[in-house]
Amino acid sequence: MLSEVRTKVESKRPLLRYLVDRREGLKNTSPKELLFSDFSCLHSPFSLPDIEDAVSLLLSFAKSNKKILLYGDRDSDGVSSTCLLAFFLKSHPEFLTANLEVMVSSESDPYGLCKEAVSKIQKAKPDLLVTLDFGSSQADEIDSLTALGIQVIVLDHHEVPVRIPKNCALVNPRRTDSEYPEKKICTAALSFKLVSAILFRTSKEWNQLYTKTVTNEDGTKEVLYFRNGIKLSKDQLDLIQNPRENPSKMENQIPIGDKNSESAPIDLSSALPFPEEFSTNIPLDDERKLFFYQCQKIPEFFEQLEEETDLAGIGTITDMMPLVGENRHFVKLALTSLTKLYVGDKKRKGLKELLKELKLNPLGITTKDLGWSIGPVINAAGRMGKTEEAVNLLLSENELEAKTRAKLLLSINEERKERTKRNMDRVERYFARKPERTTHDAIYCYEPDMEPGVSGIVATRMVDTYKKPAIFIAPDNGDARGSVRSYGQENVLTLLESLSEHFLHFGGHPEAGGFSISIDQIPKLEAALYEKAKLWLAEDEERPKEHLINTDFTVLPEEMGEKLLKEWKDLEPFGQGNPDIKLGIRNAKAIHLTPLSGGKHVRFHIIGSGSLKYMIWNKGEEFQSFMSNHGSFDLVGSLEENFYQGRSTLQFIVEWFGKAES
Structure with missing residues (x-):
């Protein structure tokens, strides 16, 4: 049903105010942070559990030229996270001589560290195994690998059971002991966090203390200390002054010669003053502000990170992460990075050729492109038992090879579409019987x-x-x-x-x-x-008992103008946890109706809303039948940017039409 109260779109930013006031995941978000994104919006990676151990292990095993195996899951998040980390490790100076191998599971394998996966790992004989997008719930299998002398890092965001494997760096924001501000970030985002942690760890800012004096509500003064973008608790302060009293759980796994200076006591008097005068475009908490300030001091830090945002954004969208908080920034940064990749000469040749083969808009990659074009093609390889083809494309560094692999991946996706269609035909017959x-x-x-x-x-x-x-x-x-x-x-x-x-x-x-x-x-x-x-x-009291369609705004046809369209565009990305703004229109009258695909779909205009096109998918005949009996109708839908044959246009996708309850 349409919402009963019509809200006229006439104030400065009504859509922005609506999102901030009404959507649970955005209530504590600054309006500026909804509209703009840069690296200052991201949290320090060092509040993730075991992240420091993971960085130390990778650096030490690379330095000693021991074999590192990256083993990823077959879906888009698994492939994106694996290729993001692999591409970085292959290009970073600390890992140029590393003995690195990349593997992914195939569609025939059961989920996670199944016996088939364990067998493949044993045959590969790695010294260090990094699993990506699985492993959190498989402590027994990890223990069996560590018993063979294989050190394990798990990058994962799935549910964590009570028992965490021993001698393993489990980097997962869902751990009960995790202090990371975000719980629902995908594994591709965790790969990005690991990369940023490595870049920070190899800089002069690593372990540098900063201090700030604040006045509490009762008028007392308190001295705060920060390190690596994290405000230190009293226990953490005690630990850095007496580190040997509480060594890392990975202490025995990191070669003695590679143990870093964090084992030595740190003198609090060496702390630098908090940069009070440093300003950012977006209002930030102290931790994010300081971490951004420190990262700016590191040569080419953000230049190196920018190219890593693309796969983090793809993984975020395709794994249906809620687009609130940090996830919104990952996606917005990814759209900028992918657009630059499309028209520039960046290192990801494979991903660039995929964008070209998909014929996306070179003037701006959109959220829809991530979820409906790029992600499904990467996912298709795993679904069709050919995950390695997606990995080979994303790791391609030769333009000619990349073009060939991109065409192959698109053909695999066409096979997937045909298989889906055949299965859906069988499903329809199954329920019809x-x-x-x-x-x-x-x-x-x-x-x-x-x-x-x-x-x-x-x-x-x-x-x-x-x-x-x-x-x-x-x-x-x-x-x-x-x-x-x-x-x-x-x-x-x-x-x-x-x-x-x-x-x-x-x-x-x-x-x-x-x-x-x-x-x-x-x-x-x-x-x-x-x-x-x-x-x-x-047991689920919140389960809807009937299917209702509620609108965010109910507008007049003449209010569907450029002002509203610009506001909508500025507020992207929309997706899981922050759905697209749903608009209702009452008493609409259709003109210039054009049946498509033999009447299966239909395109039309509405009197009063200018040149904006309205689309109804799969219910064209039903709509035309309704129109023959009614002079006007109500509808619900959302705006969408469409790029076709070199032209970008905005259109309105109709989700429901009919006569709404008054």
Whole structure:
């Protein structure tokens, strides 16, 4: 239904005020921080757990020329995080002679450190293993590797169980002991954080103390100390003055000759004064301000980091991270970096050729490009069992090779689209034969002729169609693999946990999970699913009982002008956790109606809103039938920038049309 109160768009920045006042994830955000992004907005990486140990291990193993293996997951976040770190390590002076190998899981492998992955790692014989986008929940497997003398770093953002593996640097913001201000950042962003930590660690600013005196509310003076962008607690101050009393848990794994000066006591009197006069474009807390000030003092620090933002932004969008806080800045910085890459001569030849093959707008890469063009192509390789092709492209340093690999990756994506289409046709027939299957609390679909590799996409489309959580399963290499997607705020990992006795492996996020299962367990899973889903959803009081469409603003057709369009553009990026602004229009009258694809889609204009085009996908015939019986209609949708054949235009994508309740 449309919102009942119409808000006229006439004040200076009504959309900005709305976002700040109404959206939970943005309430404490400065309006300036919504509109602008630069490196000052990012937090110091040194509040991430085990980040210092991870940096020390990488530096020491590279210096001693021991073998470092990067092992990433097959999805877009796993590939992006792996290639981001690999590209940096290959180009940074500290790692030019490092013995580096890159591997990724394939679609035939179960999730994470399965026995197949452990076997591959053992054959590779690394001295240092870095897992990317998995490993947090696999303490037993990590312990088995460390028992063989393999040191392990885990970069991951999935849920962390109670037991954390020993002798392992687990860099995960979801750890209960993590002091990092953001909990929901993807692994590609963690790779970026590790890279920035390495750059800072190898500079003169490393471990430099700064001090600031503040006046408390009771009038007393307090002296604060900062190091590496972090305000130090009393315990931390004690530790840096007596470091040997509490050594790092990695102390025995880092060669003696490579242990750094942090082991020596630090004299507090050597602290530098906090740069009070230093100003930034955006109001910042003391920690971010100081860290940015220090980073500015490091030669070419931001120049080196700028090119690393691209894959961090791609991972953030494709892994559906909430676009609030730091994630917004990662994406905005990535859009700037990718646009410069497209028209300039940057080091990522593979990614540049992919942008060209996708025929994106060279004047400005958009959030839509990340989520609907770049990300799906990278994801497609893993879905089709060819993850290494995405890695080979992103690590390409030769333009001709990169062009060939980009074309190959696009052809793989076309195969993925065809497989998805065939599976969706089978899903429709599956539910058409027995419509009662759609009446359960969770929608379930499995048939032996389903094709593997696209279960997540199909499950998402089932959610969109039936407005319920959905599970889709397809046979895969003798067993089967399934995906589950949430509809509302429910946590799908809770459902998977309740059904875990049927799975070989399972994991994922609260919104999206996956599992592998033996074929003979599938009927038992379905039998148990419906009762478990009923109990699961009964505990979720926030689950919507009916599908409502609420608008952010209801406007008049004549208010859809340049002023509103510019405000919308300035407030990007929109996405998970910060959805696009949803606009409602009442009593609209369509003109210049043009059926597309034989009437499947339709394009039209609205009287009073100028040249803005309105698009309805997949419901063209339904709309034309409605129009034949009604002179006017209400609609809900959002704005979208479209680039086609060299032209960029704004259009309005209609989500719903009809007669709204008064």
